[in-house]
Amino acid sequence: MSTRVFFFVVTLLSATLIGTVTAGYFIWQARDGQVDIGGPFTLTDQTGRTVTEDAFEGTWQVVFFGYTFCPDICPTDLATMSAALDDLGPLADEVSPIFISIDPERDTVEQLASYHEYFHPRFSMLTGTPEQIGAVAREFRVYYAKVESDAASDYLMDHSSITYVLDPAGDYVTHFSHGTPAEKIAETLRGLIAG
Numbered sequence: 001m002s003t004r005v006f007f008f009v010v011t012l013l014s015a016t017l018i019g020t021v022t023a024g025y026f027i028w029q030a031r032d033g034q035v036d037i038g039g040p041f042t043l044t045d046q047t048g049r050t051v052t053e054d055a056f057e058g059t060w061q062v063v064f065f066g067y068t069f070c071p072d073i074c075p076t077d078l079a080t081m082s083a084a085l086d087d088l089g090p091l092a093d094e095v096s097p098i099f100i101s102i103d104p105e106r107d108t109v110e111q112l113a114s115y116h117e118y119f120h121p122r123f124s125m126l127t128g129t130p131e132q133i134g135a136v137a138r139e140f141r142v143y144y145a146k147v148e149s150d151a152a153s154d155y156l157m158d159h160s161s162i163t164y165v166l167d168p169a170g171d172y173v174t175h176f177s178h179g180t181p182a183e184k185i186a187e188t189l190r191g192l193i194a195g
């Protein structure tokens, strides 16, 4: 093994280890109820209305971060959540699914409004200034970054894909990882709503 390859492997392993330890620590703390995920925000929804966290108080909040140009993860998660909400039927009225864009540059109110048509009507799709998005992403400990490419308008965003569930008071209760089936999500939400 050449020195360069060796260092590359060491770097890769270190990065993986740090990532795993960080994620493990986060989940462990979250289980302990010590991490506070979420907080106050001011954003704009797909109808152009300014909304804060107060708009969702009193409902179970299911919060995603992503972007409408996302080729796979976001549309899959949003479709799965839509199916879970259909499964809940009238109980879905007690749930507020919230999709927050981490790509405010392209996710305008108009863009969110047309994306909204593809998913469950209960969805709120939120965007804001880069500062507003940065602030809310920090509160939810969400990682996102632009993937540099040659095409200026056709870039991808790298982002964490955890779905957070907050109780009606806005406190973190649990999360779903990408790939959780709709039936499992509906079952969890049904249990939470029933208390």
Ligand SMILES: [Cu+2]
Pocket: 066, 067, 070, 071, 072, 073, 074, 075, 159
């Ligand atoms: Cu995505």
